[in-house]
Amino acid sequence: MSAEADAQHQAQLFIQEVWGLQGTAYLIVALRYYSKITTVGVHNFAWDDALMFLAVLVYTAESVMAYLVVAYWKGLANNAMTDEQRASLDPASEEYYLRVSGSKTHVVGLLLYTTLLWLLKACWLVYYARLTNGVNNDKLRRKIQWGIIIMSVTYIACLLVAFLKCIPFDHQWQINPSPGNHCMPAISTIQTIFVMVMNTLTDFYLMAIPLPVVWESHLPLKKKLALLVMFSGGVLEMVFGILRCVSILTKGDIDPAQSGYWSVRESFVSVVTTNLPVVYPLFKGLIDKGRSASRSKATNTTDSRGYRLNSVQGRGTTSKKDPFSVPNETTWGSKEQIVVDTGANSSGEEGSLDLPKQQARALYGDTKTTAAVTVTGSPDGSGRSRHSMSGNKIVVTTEYTVRDSTVGPSTSHRRNDF
Known part of the structure; x- marks a missing residue:
């Protein structure tokens, strides 16, 4: 396969990747809005939902820029040329046009890439502020307030580098003479490293807001670990950001489209991880429904006393609500069967658990409650069961109903609903 055919093959693969990632990102964001609509309704949308919609528009524009670089401008820009090649290139030639257009597209794509990342950081901050609304924690609120300042300052700094690294600005698509590395948007060292450092530091700061709270919370270990992983998505973003930086600095002169490749990939990862906390309860609900159905089926065939427990305070838990618990769950979120x-x-x-019937009624109500209680009698000496208040017992199962066992003429028990 010739070099030109290989380049065309790589370009086709990247184009498929761009639109594949784009479609997946759309699906994740759609699930986010579906989850919000089904849980709180459209009228309770927050600012992070509006910012996410704006971020999707920017992400779409960024993907279009990456597509143009590969499909239309053939990955060319004003770099990867010797001085002799620059001097001999005819300004009226197709290559000259492709290189100038590719450089301009890189400039726009980098601005969109930076804007998208900082929009998603703003989504995180608004999300944290919403979760901690009403929580009496001045230290946490100060972290969020400082976060707003830090994100604003770092975004402005990235824009200043993008606009001021090359003066005059139009030298960023100059072909001859060579404008220098700082005026080559596809491989500009100062811009690539500066954006990567700012992105990494701000991601560290964003993770430092929820992780200590989750770690010190009284949540069950399984849920705590799930939240730690979910709020550590910035680690994955940082990895892709570093890979992007290394790829551009090492392969940029060989393949200028590296900037577009890795910018789109990092943006996709950022979109997914930012939506994960909102989409997670939707998937968890589907999984829990499946488990509930399988447990109910197993219970019906083995023990008629098995029911579903949704929200009963378990032993060893506290009454304190953790601000970073998963949204749309109960305070305790118990899904296990007792x-x-x-x-x-x-x-x-x-x-x-021994408890008089009147106390059972007072605690759990007369009909459907959040705890399931079964009251049975004990057989007498004659082999016939009889109802005894002092012998009543409470049985707690996963789904809670209050039942009373009455004495029948035989030793078998019969249950009636209150």
């Missing part, structure tokens, strides 16, 4: 045996001949594997 079954307590009520039979007189318990094997000891399951325990029971």
Whole structure:
């Protein structure tokens, strides 16, 4: 395969990647809005939802710029040329036109890339501010306030570097004479490194807001680990940002389109990780429904006393609500099944909680409640079961109903709903 055919093949692969990532990002954002609509309604949309819509528009424009660089300008820009090649290139030639157009597209693409990343950082800050609204934590609020200042200053600094690194500005698409590395937008060292450093430092700061709160929370270990992973998405963004920087600085003169390649990839990762906290409860709800259905099926075939527990405070938990718990969940979020045996001949594997029937009514209500209680009687000496208030026992299962066992003419128990 010739070099030109290989380049065309690589270009086609990248074009497919660009639109594949674009479609996936659209799907993730659509799921975000679907989750918000089904949980809080359109009227309760927040500023981070508006910022995300703006970010999607910028991301689309960035992808279009990357597509133009590869599909129309053949990856060419005002770099990767010797002085002799610059001097001999005819300004009326197609290559000259492609190089100038490619350089201009790189300038626009880099501005869109930077704007997108900082829009997504703003989404994180607004999201944190919304989660901590009403939480009595001055230190946390100060972190968010400082975050707003830091993100604004670093974004302005990145724009200043983009506009002031090459003066006059139109030298960024100059062909002859060579404008210098700082005026080559596809491989500009100062801009590439500066944006990467600012992006990495701000991502570290954003992660420093929720992670200490989650780590010190009283959430169950499994949920705590899930939140730590979810709020650590900045690590993945930093990895892609560093890969982008290294790729541009090492391969930029060989393949100027490297800037477009890695900018689109990093932007995609940033969009996904920023939407993850809002989309996560949607997937978790689907998983929980599947588990609930399978448990209910298993319970119906083995034990008629098994029900679903959604929100009962478990042993060892506290009443403090953690500000960074997953949205759309209950305070405790218990999804596990607790079954307590009520039979007189318990094997000891399951325990029971003694409680008078009137107290059961007072705690859990007369019909459907958030805890399931089953009241049974104990058999008398004649082999017939009889109702005894002092012998009543509460059985807690995953889904809670209040039931009373009455004494029948035989030793078998019969249950009636209150």
